[in-house]
Amino acid sequence: MAMDVALVLSSGGARGLAHIGAIEELEANGYRITSIAGCSMGALIGGVYAAGKLEEFREWMKTIDRKKMLELTDFSFSLNHLVKGTKIIEAIMEFVPDILIEDLPIPYCAVATDWKAGREVVFRKGSLFEAIRASISLPTFYEPVRRDGMILIDGGVINPIPLNRVERTHNDILVGVDVSGHDYLAQWKMEKELERRRKQDKSLAAQVINKLIPDDIKFNYYTMLSRTSSLMIRQNSILMTKLMKPEILIDIQMSRYGGFDYDKSEKIIAIGRRKSMLAIKKFEQ
Numbered sequence: 314m315a316m317d318v319a320l321v322l323s324s325g326g327a328r329g330l331a332h333i334g335a336i337e338e339l340e341a342n343g344y345r346i347t348s349i350a351g352c353s354m355g356a357l358i359g360g361v362y363a364a365g366k367l368e369e370f371r372e373w374m375k376t377i378d379r380k381k382m383l384e385l386t387d388f389s390f391s392l393n394h395l396v397k398g399t400k401i402i403e404a405i406m407e408f409v410p411d412i413l414i415e416d417l418p419i420p421y422c423a424v425a426t427d428w429k430a431g432r433e434v435v436f437r438k439g440s441l442f443e444a445i446r447a448s449i450s451l452p453t454f455y456e457p458v459r460r461d462g463m464i465l466i467d468g469g470v471i472n473p474i475p476l477n478r479v480e481r482t483h484n485d486i487l488v489g490v491d492v493s494g495h496d497y498l499a500q501w502k503m504e505k506e507l508e509r510r511r512k513q514d515k516s517l518a519a520q521v522i523n524k525l526i527p528d529d530i531k532f533n534y535y536t537m538l539s540r541t542s543s544l545m546i547r548q549n550s551i552l553m554t555k556l557m558k559p560e561i562l563i564d565i566q567m568s569r570y571g572g573f574d575y576d577k578s579e580k581i582i583a584i585g586r587r588k589s590m591l592a593i594k595k596f597e598q
């Protein structure tokens with residue numbers, strides 16, 4: 314018998330493409346998604362799914378390569394952000410028309426953060442894409458959304474996996490897909506192995522590169538800040554899952570793919586599908 318699912322999708326940048334695989338695997342196993350909540354990339358995937366355009370979005374993602382990523386990046390000379398974020402939203406709106414959240418076929422909500430008040434903002438009505446645009450406003454990267462006196466940034470700052478915000482129905486099960494974590498230890502080991510191989514290479518080109526590249530090149534201000542914020546977000550998501558205790562938690566930590574690997578969509582979707590299959594089997598047993 315099919316079960317109703319209240320689905321919650323976490324933040325995680327490009328790693329959030331794994332949400333597509335999770336949705337496909339849930340539906341393939343007979344689960345009905347009756348409500349959805351998302352944060353950041355989870356808000357985008359959840360909104361596209363609720364609008365019935367997930368397959369079109371997936372096909373469009375297949376066309377994304379590094380060149381197209383640059384074309385969709387509208388750089389901004391601002392003190393508080395690097396990218397306006399208008400081009401990417403307009404590109405998505407080419408195949409998903411903006412609609413009111415309350416007109417979607419299933420209940421949906423997106424989570425953002427009010428930077429001024431330091432509080433969570435939950436979108437349950439109004440423009441779907443305004444909600445998504447606010448929820449994905451990665452601090453210092455995308456331009457914040459100004460609305461009703463608020464300065465709205467990425468919801469992952471406060472609630473990276475909003476299990477407490479999804480609308481529930483009688484006898485549904487709570488399912489969370491968490492891609493907010495990154496397997497840094499596995500990544501570290503992988504990088505060290507590549508470094509070892511590079512140092513063992515005796516070719517002239519390799520020797521020149523070894524002279525130019527310092528051993529600790531990846532241990533810098535940017536990686537320190539990026540990893541620190543990532544670790545804090547991960548801890549918030551762990552605390553939320555302990556608090557809400559979803560019946561199925563699909564925990565997807567990646568070592569190979571990061572938050573900006575949008576050109577690897579099919580590989581990331583496949584990881585999401587495989588991890589979801591294992592989590593569903595565990596639950597059904």
